Amino acid sequence: DTAVSQTPKYLVTQMGNDKSIKCEQNLGHDTMYWYKQDSKKFLKIMFSYNNKELIINETVPNRFSPKSPDKAHLNLHINSLELGDSAVYFCASSQGWQGRNEQFFGPGTRLTVL
């Protein structure tokens, strides 16, 4: 069983389109995250939700909107896609929001904007 799963694995789309990436965890965790890994391989936090409430919102364009329908799901919707949005997006989860909790990552979604 996959602990943290993401769909789709690959996403190729045109500039200006709107797309969503879905994430699900079956670990019973309370906290979920979205990270972005750019072409230089730097991993950066974008958002974090704890019990469906937003607790971290980094300096991310408001074209990016996370949605957490329940504790097991955190989806990422992106409006008006730009070339610079091309990256690998990773979802993660942890037992709680505190720093001592290790995070479990999904396999990533490679987004390519043409």
Next chain:
Amino acid sequence: DAKTTQPTSMDCAEGRAANLPCNHSTISGNEYVYWYRQIHSQGPQYIIHGLKNNETNEMASLIITEDRKSSTLILPHATLRDTAVYYCIVRAAETSGSRLTFGEGTQLTVNP
């Protein structure tokens, strides 16, 4: 969270121990040392973490110096599948929230 410094790359022979160093001279008393790794094209994977004492699990050992300003991750018998980027991250246990701040990490290459 405290900043960390790691070598850009390291090589290790298969079957030998891989010792990956990390400097975190500005670490605070309530900050843990975490290690994650990212195998090519996969999501990061948690390895181990510690506060003061040395730690060991089925994947690795973590040795933290007494002054806590540096640490070493030890993979006792490296295999080709251990080739990955290894990230040393320092983060507060309770108060700083949940983000992981990844640096550039160390590219470990295990050679046959």
